[in-house]
Amino acid sequence: MKLQSDARAGWLFVLPALVFYVTFLVVPYALAFGVSFAKWRGVSLHLEFVGLGNFQRMFGDPFFWKALYNTAFFTVCTGLIVPVMALYFAVAVTRKLVVGARFFRITYFFPNLISQVAIAVLWWFALNPEFGILSNFLRLLGLADLPSWLGDPDWARRCVVAVKVWAAVGFYMVLYVSAIEGIPNDYYDAAKIDGAGEMQSFRHVTFPLLSEMMKVTVVFLLLNGFGTFDLVRIMTDGGPDRATETLATYIYENAFELGKFGYATTIAMSLFIITFSLALLSLYLQRKEAVEY
Amino acid sequence: MVALLAGLYVLSFFFRGQDEKQLLGDRVVEGVFFQGGYGMQWVWDSAAEFEKAHPDISAYVWGNPRSWDQTRPRFLAGNPPDVFWGIHNINFWVNLQDGLVAPLDSLMQTPAYGQPDKTFGETFFPGVLEQGQLDGRQYFLPIVYNISGIWYNKGMFDEHGWQVPATWDEFLALCELIKQTGNGIAPLTHQGKYPTYFGGIYLALVYKLGGKELLNAMDTLQPGAWSRPELIEAARLSQQLYERDYILSGTSSFSHTEAQMIWLQGKAAMIPCGTWLESEMINALPDGFEMRIMPVPGFADGKGGLGAMEASSDPAFWVPTDAAHPDWGMEYLRIMLSRKLAAGFVENVGSVQPILGSTDDAEVRPATRSALDAVEAAGGETFNFRFSSWYLELTNEFENALGALLNRDITPERFVERMEAMAERLRRDPDTLRFDSEPEQAVTAKASS
């Protein structure tokens, strides 16, 4: 059709979006690449190029490694727990194993609607050893000598994972429910005829057809997990003693608290390289299998 | 649905937050201040006084608990306020190095507000101004002459007949006594979430063991200063308080206001803090509650005085270089730190500003009076660690490591190892601004002019 091959019109339509995109995304990312090789206090435009100096410094920085470890810990834990829980819920709901499925579908999604900041403040208060509902609830059950949830390094980490899971499960459950509902019933009927019970029909029908989505989920969670900032910053501020420090909060600290913009960008570059590699890796792994139906 | 959204959208355009400063017109001086323990009334008072003295200029002043975090982008963008005070994550000296701070020398030579026979500079306690100087030039002014120590519940002490201890051993005996009393009263609590408060006790112990010489060495990052045995001993003594169960359970998670509130409720007998304590908790003070301060008890054979108090006038206020009206900012400081307003500060806020004569003109509260008396009782011997103002990263690591130490996650040896490692890191880092000068003479609370 003639209209469609009018290249000029085509370009004109794309232009505004392109301008926005290039200016505010591409340019900063490109600049970031350069800045990571410099020292910059951000006061003037004066940058002092130090080659790989920042990277060297980063490798020798124990706080960086700690932040990296924490970030990986949060991301991996969340990436494993969330899909499993969401899948369990989704299957139970679609296979009519629970009463009030519709209610659960609606309410489980609630945490996804509220900002990470609000979630962080809510749980910060709920996990308060004195006034918070968790401690009070456990005391009601008779437990004493409770740990200081966010004040203890190990517990703080576990709490961060728990809250991240709490905030994410609903979304994936709804997603899986939609996907499962898209599976034609014939498959399940056929399985039943072959004598399969619940478990078996799950293993042989549901799971294989969902595997694509599961993989995407895991990838998505991994990519997102590496950017954890809001929650940690508000709930624990990286503490206690950097036990919950993530790469993102460490980058922010270096840039906007210590004024080390160059070094902060270097760490951000590393964060990017990690996430990008993970994304590529997952894309490669996904090429291997694709189940059609 | 869409109509509703459209309507709300139009409304939002008009109901958006208004820039109050713009509403005041052209002649505005802007001051941004840390909003915390001292409250904001003193800010409003100083603004009112400024506008009285300069009816043609409006004073737009506001506060925020994270004033530096919130305002920092404005500094980077080149439109900072005219006068500023921030306390968290701020390194005054780095800001100075970055060219963000205007020199105040001309201000110091101006006649004082309300005391034309003296220069502004002459109205300060002796020795205080040096803390805000670099290479002889004045850049920062203090807000308060702060005295820190251990606050105790006088009513509770009187009721049980407990005596204020003079030495650390007596202190431990007192803690044991309080613990045995039962009633669920713990000897000590502290602001667990912010180990820097307990740091007051820790550093006092270090000073009392090692004296001025050790303090100087630590402040100037002398190699090995942070691994000295006195620091290990002080760490051991700190942990011992937990081991002997003298600390109220749950302390490690208390924010400063929570811990202080719990102390006010009588669940603990003592708490470390500075002279801002009363003002900070003014809304939660039970009727008839009497608070008094005691020095962190020392050692008879220690190099630092038994009853020495931590006292300092740390840098606080400065006028940004790129301010729209730096001269008005300076004028604001001249008025805010005048004898008249300092007297008001002492009466209303309860803490002492290092302006001579301010305590004479005002009714000093008993809590504050106890602090001034304690300094006098120590023969005026005070101490002040400067590293917290000089090295932000060292201070952060100190707070983190101290928290871990108190949590019994690390040993005293590991604690000093970490501190020494951070000191070494800063020594090696060519970008860290170094202070090799000896701190100025101890600040004395010479209240009368």
Add this chain to the structure above:
Amino acid sequence: MRFNRTAIFERLGENGRKTITQIIFVVYGVIVVFPMVWLFYTAFKPTHELFASAWSLPVEWKFDNFVEAWTEARIGDFFWNSLFVTISTLLVQLFVGSMASYSLAKYRFRAQGIVYYGFLAGMMFPIFLGIVPLFFLVKSLGLLDSHLGLIVVYAAFGIPFTVFVLTAFFRTIPTEIMEAGVMDGCGHFTLYWRIMLPLAKPGLTTVAIFTFISIWNEYILALVLLSSSHLRTMPLGIAVLQFVQFYEVDFGALFAGLVIVMLPTLLCYVILQEQITKGMTVGAVKG
């Protein structure tokens, strides 16, 4: 082996399994909903009552905290700010993004593929990478500390997702409709505006809903690009309120502020949840 495990599972019996599952669901349901419910009714308590007993329902249901949050803590201002910024972003983003998607889906021009994948690549880059240079870029454009600057940046960051969803959407619209439009005398823009865009409503709605939720709750970019207190959006306001409450120990206002932040999105969801779920299905089928 396999046979045994599943056999045991089967042996629990349909009812046994259902009961356990039901219990798990109810427990998790409580974990999800109760904190929010608790937040809600605690917001009606004065602070000292909160400290006295964390659990209990308020003695009296007072609106004081809400009034204080809305006026003194300026949550009201932040609410309007957020609304303004979010809707403005939506308008810009949807307009600019749909034009680009339409073009990429229906037109043919050179380097089209590069542009398309270029846009998509943006979804893979963490915000943190660009945040420092972005700050200074926005500053040099004079857009720092302004709603305009924030809107423009948000719109830019939203373009990859918009293009991703809408391009696929436009592709499904048959070319015949375009031809019919041309025969009626439509020019390029009229065709887009009058015919294609309305047909893309479901796609637009999906993008709008997701973008609304994400901008409404966005924190880090607002934190970095805004500094004046009167311009703050809700997440920023809540965060600052939290700092303030550390000192003033007036948690009542903080809780009320949180309720005000959460309520709009929760209510919208309960009312619109059909559409939202459908929108997610669109994404699910595509992805």
